[in-house]
Amino acid sequence: MPAQALNRICYVEDDEDIQRIVRMSLERVGKMTVEVVGDPLVAIDRIIAFKPDLVMLDWMMPGMDGPTLYRKMLETPETKSMPVVFITAKASQRELDELRKLGAAGTISKPFSPKDLPEQLRAIWQALP
Amino acid sequence: MNSPSTAAPQVSAAESIDLRQSADPRRILADRVRQLYSQMPLAIVGSFLISAIAAYELREGRFVEIVVFWAGLVVLLTLACAGLYWGYRKSARKIEEAAQWLRWLGISALAIGATWGFAGAVFFPSHADEQQVFLALVISLLVAAGIPIYAVSWPIYAAYAAGILFPFTYVLATFGNKLFAEIALIVPAFYLLNVGIAYRLNGVFDSGFRLRHAYGKLTEDYTALNQRLEQQLVELEEARRQVEASGRKLALFAERSPIAVFEFDPAGRILSANPAAETLFGFSSREMVGRPGTDTLFPSGAKDDIRARWRSLIQSREPVFGLRLSNTRRDGAEITCEWSLTPLVNPENLVISVIVQGRDITQQLEAERMKQEFTSTLSHELRTPLTSIIGSLQLINSGVLGEIEKDTLELTTIAERNGQRLLDLINDILDVEKIESGKLTLFPEVLDLGELVNESLALNRGFADGFKVRLATAGELAQVRVNADRKRLLQVMTNLLSNAAKFSPEGSVVDVTLENIDGGKVRVGVHDCGPGIPEDFRDRIFGRFAQADMSYTRQKGGTGLGLSICKRLLEMMGGRIGFSGREGSGTTFWFELPQQA
Structure with missing residues (x-):
């Protein structure tokens, strides 16, 4: 379990409506600091700049999907050890298991409850080694 | 060396012995008894007439009372015998009670014999020479006449003749006359000779009855055999008609079937193809017959695989169902077919031919793929907006954004609940789809x-x-x-x-x-x-x-x-x-x- 409490979250998501709901949920309910990135192609730079505690990735995005972005993060020294949580409406159990094997910290399925989202993230955060 | 013609009589002799033994002994006994009783009227009448003549001839002796007594005995016995005969004629259980009727006949024969034996013993010493000769002659006549009457059962005859001769012999032996004593020595020999003849005749009768019955049985068997044969012929004809009809039906099924039906020989060459097969592959039946299935129906790259599958099918002789294979049509188009292969095996366990049925499932597979893609897309495309809808409403309803007016809250709660219902429905439909397509994996x-x-x-x-x-x-x-x-x-x-x-x-x-x-x-x-x-x-x-x-x-x-x-x-x-x-x-x-x- 990490020493400090979960505070800084970077969320990569192309859907602006969901961006807004997640921001509200994490900021208002979870009292966290949130950076939202709409374009996955610039995400790595933005993540490096923001230095989040945890990164949330949408699964299906135009330009680059979540799993590909995650692999890129693993190849990047500054981001490779960051915990990553996938938010998905689609993935099969096998794909989710594969991501877990690669090292993803957890998955949250859509639709999620914005009331419970901060708690869900904290539970994942506390389960980290 | 035995030629067939010399062997045949030997066989038939052996068969005839078997035949005689095959007759039912109960029926033979009944036949013998019937034969004995059929002679009875003649015996009764004959015996009564001879008795009457004898009584008339012997009336002048010293013991008239004894003659009268004897005559009375004869009358009683005649009546008793007539009664016995009448009883037998009326009996409904001649076969079942044959042994009993035979016993009674034996008793009656012994009684007749003994009556004459009494006559011989009593009247011979008491009468003059002429009457003695008459009596001796009558006795000889009666002993001889008993043979044809009683010979069907030699023991009965032996009892009858013994009844006549034994008292008479005793009287002859003890008469005190040397000639009579000598005759007394001859009489037992005469008796034995007659019983011997009766014994032989008994055998002949017996054999005759057996043959008659065996022949009767043979005729019955032959008739039954004939009837069975005729019945079987009728059944065989019916079976032939049925086979023919089902053959016609099968041919019709294959011809009208929307499924392609082929018959292959064990080497994998096409023996026949139905119209659906012609339509499916674009070849006429005449073009396909005689050609190897691998060359005609499959893409060139798959031939080795198909040959290996074919060999294992012929070896195992087990039918194969639901086999999905890529095939090629005459125009080169590749299709996917689902095949059922049924080897036809003869009694020697060799494959005669293989019936192969197949249908084109290319479109079905494409539809399944499209359905899955559609379901998957639907799942994503519906969940994403629902995430926004339910998420927004939850944030509003939870109050984290501040107090809201009561009526508004009521409406946003209704909206959230129905959003949730819509989501439940989508999840359930996706589950059903996954379960039905076998895509649901459990962990x-x-x-x-x-x-x-x-x-x-x-x-x-x-x-x-x-x-x-x-x-x-x-x-x-x-x-x-x-x-x-x-x-x-x-x-x-x-x-x-x-x-x-x-x-x-x-x-x-x-x-x-x-x-x-x-x-x-x-x-x-x-x-x-x-x-x-x-x-x-x-x-x-x-x-x-x-x-x-x-x-x-x-x-x-x-x-x-x-x-x-x-x-x-x-x-x-x-x-x-x-x-x-x-x-x-x-x-x-x-x-x-x-x-x-």
């Missing part, structure tokens, strides 16, 4: 069922509160381990608990029990105090879109898919689901799972 793990039940109660308390129903366990739940998919089992529990809450009256309690049952299984029961399941709904409760009353859907929500999904999920985990209870007195829904050691 079983060994887990404590009691803990899982408690967890499901905690998860659904909020929902039950909305219906003012309390969820509770009946005491402490036992620790039982099962091997099941955690997420899917929670889904089952959620379904049963939410159903129970929805249909229970306000203020009531839904009880959950957990018990070990026979056969190493564990049963979880969810007991409600609801209206019960209507009788006419019980059969289809686990069917899809099943709700007892469609108005419930609007009142209480639910898709009507939940229980059918639960049923399939539990079956996939090796368990089963059911319910008990009567209409109007609450219901218990239960499921069973195998207990993990």
